[in-house]
Amino acid sequence: MIPEVSIQSLALSRGGRQLFSRLILKLSAGEAVALTGRNGAGKTSLLRAIAGLIAPDEGQIAFGGVEPAEAREAMHLLGHLDGLKSSRTARDELSFWTGFAGGAADAPEAAAARLDLLPLLDLEVRRLSAGQRRRLALARLLAAPRPLWLLDEPLSPLDAEWRGRFGEIMGEHLAGGGMILAAVHDPLPLNARTVEIGR
Amino acid sequence: MSRVRTLLARETALAWGKGGGPMVAVGFYAGVATLLPLAVGSEPERLAAVAPGAAWVALALAALLSLDRLFERDFEDGSLDLLTLSPVPLEIICAVKCLAQWLATGLPLALAAPVAAIALGASPQLSGLVIACAVLGGLAFSFMGGIGAALSLGARRGGLLTAVIVLPLFVPPVIFGGGALASLDSGLPWKAGFALLGAYTAAAVALGPLAMAAACRNALS
Numbered sequence: 001m002i003p004e005v006s007i008q009s010l011a012l013s014r015g016g017r018q019l020f021s022r023l024i025l026k027l028s029a030g031e032a033v034a035l036t037g038r039n040g041a042g043k044t045s046l047l048r049a050i051a052g053l054i055a056p057d058e059g060q061i062a063f064g065g066v067e068p069a070e071a072r073e074a075m076h077l078l079g080h081l082d083g084l085k086s087s088r089t090a091r092d093e094l095s096f097w098t099g100f101a102g103g104a105a106d107a108p109e110a111a112a113a114r115l116d117l118l119p120l121l122d123l124e125v126r127r128l129s130a131g132q133r134r135r136l137a138l139a140r141l142l143a144a145p146r147p148l149w150l151l152d153e154p155l156s157p158l159d160a161e162w163r164g165r166f167g168e169i170m171g172e173h174l175a176g177g178g179m180i181l182a183a184v185h186d187p188l189p190l191n192a193r194t195v196e197i198g199r
Numbered sequence: 200m201s202r203v204r205t206l207l208a209r210e211t212a213l214a215w216g217k218g219g220g221p222m223v224a225v226g227f228y229a230g231v232a233t234l235l236p237l238a239v240g241s242e243p244e245r246l247a248a249v250a251p252g253a254a255w256v257a258l259a260l261a262a263l264l265s266l267d268r269l270f271e272r273d274f275e276d277g278s279l280d281l282l283t284l285s286p287v288p289l290e291i292i293c294a295v296k297c298l299a300q301w302l303a304t305g306l307p308l309a310l311a312a313p314v315a316a317i318a319l320g321a322s323p324q325l326s327g328l329v330i331a332c333a334v335l336g337g338l339a340f341s342f343m344g345g346i347g348a349a350l351s352l353g354a355r356r357g358g359l360l361t362a363v364i365v366l367p368l369f370v371p372p373v374i375f376g377g378g379a380l381a382s383l384d385s386g387l388p389w390k391a392g393f394a395l396l397g398a399y400t401a402a403a404v405a406l407g408p409l410a411m412a413a414a415c416r417n418a419l420s
Binding site for chain 2: 073075076087097102
């Protein structure tokens, strides 16, 4: 468990160009933050920096006293690259990622039911539509409970109905003491603090 | 531990599955072994002299084939990002991927190696050592090759770059394994060459994952 995420005067650069500097952000249990900003402002990079994939130029990312290596096991990263192999079935992929993230053996089935994926589980991932694929990626968040969700444009391929339903799912996650940091262009379907990255 | 097992099962299934895997590697191997007599001439004495070495070089080339898929796909589809968010160290993940690659292509190639060697005219008594060398050498090819595959992540035409990086690393096992086979063939002591091949493989398995993990981290950042 990580009790909070606290980012102190963070500066990130990509390809020799500084994206932002002196970023301060605090996220505590039960809180959601929507990261906004123009294209290329560094929203994705910030999420990847929190996940430990990018080293910041300066500043710290602290997880309330939990070591970063340990904190990584307490977060889900959902980007536009969803890590699903198109040649494998949805069931194989969901149960692999659930097992690998430390979820229970019957969790994939329950998560798939929650996201209405049961009839699709035996299809190869390549047969799924963009929205169905995203729902499969979201099912991982439910199947292996981890407190911090780092979501990169989680809503984009979802239709209006599923945006609403995913809003409910996020609400439950927050009610259970979870944390959500989401890079978005459209407003999140729940109460979230908005932080603008870049100018 | 169970995570490592699930990862190994998935990686082996992926390496074994469509668009590559054992059939392609073995097919390529058989193709190279068939080209050889056409190029050097089909006189049995001449062929028999080069057979064990040729089978061994073809093995190294076949091992190259599947290398570019080792990390590239996981890098492109985001799996590599997600794999780092687990308690399993990236070094172990890299080692598991190489091991799966070896299970799916190295082992089938090792079984095909004596067939190719005999077809080229090598003496059948060599078969045991050919398999043993191919099993050990294949493991070294996978782990050393993984370094090249990880280093070329994100590069355009990464597969070619992988081959250029990796071929020099394939030199020692080819020398040691080929030397052991040639010695046994001419009745000389062969154990030294085989032991050196084993030592090189052990070093590749132990040190390769460190280099691969560092290269993957660099590519992801």
